[in-house]
Amino acid sequence: MNKKRNSLLTIASIVALFLFLWYASAHFNKYSIRILNDIAIFMMLAVSYNLINGVTGQFSLEPNGFTAIGAYVSSLLTLTAAQKHAMFIIVPMIHPLDTLHLPFLAALIVGGLVTALVGFILAFPVFRVRGDYLAIVTLGFGLVIRVFSNNAISVTNGPLGLKGIGAYTNLWWSWGWAVFSLIVIMRLVNSGYGRAMKAIRDDEDAAIAMGINSFKIKMIAFVTSAFFEGVAGGLLAHLITTISPTLFTFFLTFNLLIIIVVGGLGSMTGTVIATVMVVWGSELLRVVDQPMHLFSFTIPGVPGMRMILFSVLLIVIMLFAREGIMGQKEFSWNGFLNFLRHRKQK
Amino acid sequence: MLKVSNLNVYYGVIHALKGISFNVPEGKIITLIGSNGAGKSSTLKAIAGLVNTKGSIKFLGGEIAGSKAHLVSKKGIAKVPEGRKVFANLTVLENLRMGGFNRDRNTLEKGYNEVFNIFPVLKERAKQLAGTLSGGEQQMLALGRAMMSEPALLMLDEPSLGLAPKIVSEVFDIIKELNRKGMTILLVEQNAAQALKISDYGYVLENGKITLEDKASNLIVNEQVRKSYLGEM
Numbered sequence A: 001m002n003k004k005r006n007s008l009l010t011i012a013s014i015v016a017l018f019l020f021l022w023y024a025s026a027h028f029n030k031y032s033i034r035i036l037n038d039i040a041i042f043m044m045l046a047v048s049y050n051l052i053n054g055v056t057g058q059f060s061l062e063p064n065g066f067t068a069i070g071a072y073v074s075s076l077l078t079l080t081a082a083q084k085h086a087m088f089i090i091v092p093m094i095h096p097l098d099t100l101h102l103p104f105l106a107a108l109i110v111g112g113l114v115t116a117l118v119g120f121i122l123a124f125p126v127f128r129v130r131g132d133y134l135a136i137v138t139l140g141f142g143l144v145i146r147v148f149s150n151n152a153i154s155v156t157n158g159p160l161g162l163k164g165i166g167a168y169t170n171l172w173w174s175w176g177w178a179v180f181s182l183i184v185i186m187r188l189v190n191s192g193y194g195r196a197m198k199a200i201r202d203d204e205d206a207a208i209a210m211g212i213n214s215f216k217i218k219m220i221a222f223v224t225s226a227f228f229e230g231v232a233g234g235l236l237a238h239l240i241t242t243i244s245p246t247l248f249t250f251f252l253t254f255n256l257l258i259i260i261v262v263g264g265l266g267s268m269t270g271t272v273i274a275t276v277m278v279v280w281g282s283e284l285l286r287v288v289d290q291p292m293h294l295f296s297f298t299i300p301g302v303p304g305m306r307m308i309l310f311s312v313l314l315i316v317i318m319l320f321a322r323e324g325i326m327g328q329k330e331f332s333w334n335g336f337l338n339f340l341r342h343r344k345q346k
Numbered sequence B: 001m002l003k004v005s006n007l008n009v010y011y012g013v014i015h016a017l018k019g020i021s022f023n024v025p026e027g028k029i030i031t032l033i034g035s036n037g038a039g040k041s042s043t044l045k046a047i048a049g050l051v052n053t054k055g056s057i058k059f060l061g062g063e064i065a066g067s068k069a070h071l072v073s074k075k076g077i078a079k080v081p082e083g084r085k086v087f088a089n090l091t092v093l094e095n096l097r098m099g100g101f102n103r104d105r106n107t108l109e110k111g112y113n114e115v116f117n118i119f120p121v122l123k124e125r126a127k128q129l130a131g132t133l134s135g136g137e138q139q140m141l142a143l144g145r146a147m148m149s150e151p152a153l154l155m156l157d158e159p160s161l162g163l164a165p166k167i168v169s170e171v172f173d174i175i176k177e178l179n180r181k182g183m184t185i186l187l188v189e190q191n192a193a194q195a196l197k198i199s200d201y202g203y204v205l206e207n208g209k210i211t212l213e214d215k216a217s218n219l220i221v222n223e224q225v226r227k228s229y230l231g232e233m
Helices: A002-027 A030-055 A063-078 A081-087 A104-126 A132-151 A171-189 A192-202 A204-209 A214-240 A250-263 A268-289 A305-320 A333-345 B040-048 B069-074 B092-099 B105-118 B120-124 B135-147 B165-180 B192-198 B223-228
Strands: A292-294 A297-299 B002-011 B014-024 B029-033 B053-059 B077-080 B153-157 B184-189 B201-206 B209-215
Touching (some): A030 A250, A030 A268, A063 A250, A192 B092, B014 B040, B029 B165, B105 B120
């Protein structure tokens, strides 16, 4: 009974979300739509990052590398042969990549699959180490990808980057994928595999002693994250239409780390809330960069002021909600309805 | 049931276990006693496949030395780790579920009931996060979790660690009770007096070597053991 009601409520809220997006795509200005797209893509990145970092407890710093792979692969596939021919001015592109052309959806999926394959191969050396060492190895991987994209000019066009990528990403694509990845990852977390992931996070040796193949479980988490991060990279590339190696620095990973820590390591719904807060919030704070009139004072506009305010807000959150907004808990309809009932009774 | 011969464990240049051999016959409680750093936990880790070893470990006739740790568990050896190591952010029931990770789904319910029969307190707390249990309850959960895999051999690493004296004797009573029901137990303890009282046979480990072995009832009156491990002058 409750289960059925809860899934109906979930479906209803997804429908409501898409009705809102339908309204937004017709009535919102370009700037707002761009923010909505950003929220969806970052949500997808953060949720998949949280799977490996929060749920499985493996402190990995891989997202910028994986996003770059997904972005490059899918963009190279949607660009037409003529475009590629015109763009690769230093060194012509290697065959057969220069003539390969796929529709958007296929390109995204191939981008995700290539990233997942890289994740699969990377997992063998990466999961030989734990804790801080894991962070260092994956951080190094991000740098390798950046050096590769700068220097493998016949594949990536080097520091010139790729231009004129079709602006295919709209609200439907980004939110469709964001909702899809959220559903897949939450189902995974609530399955037997998800329990095993949490067991590994709490105590890896004990989990192995229970008969859990920890390498396999970590691999499932890592490859799933890689796939969705690759797809999100593809969506990002087709949103901003120009990509270059400088786009995928450690700063991207760092932003995602902020989001999952603010939302609560291991909490997917917390991540969703935190993404909206961080992505939208940092845009809202642009107001403070402009000159302001407070009472009779005039504050001159200081560029970068919002970053200072943003940091202060993050510190406040960490002081008062040390485990993040949601901790390790998830939003549940039961809890939400109980909360509403209690408020009515008061 | 378990026959360990000439087992060696190295941690880098440190030679932690220097060729120890011992037997665990079916249906018995065997104890390894020894001071800190004698190699007790290393022995259990070696059997569980958590560290690299040299030597032979025969379990139910098959060689398990060098097997992957998660496969050792499938063969019927369960380990209750030192310091309990329950999954703090999972509920009690989920912890038990993890214990029965490789168990047939249809018999899980039966397993829960068996565990709840021995540890009624776990039933009361089934929905609670394991991290919120008291030390004694966590030790019971760790025992129950290990039993969920229906092991042939149960290895206990310092089950008395960090527990109040009253709880310690409760835990030892439960171990004895499990053994009476037919469970073979390999026990590692610093609390030598309690451990020897419930055991059939004992080995004394010193600096990675077995220096003494005898029936537990003989060890308990052995002068050397009394001086070194039972705190008598």
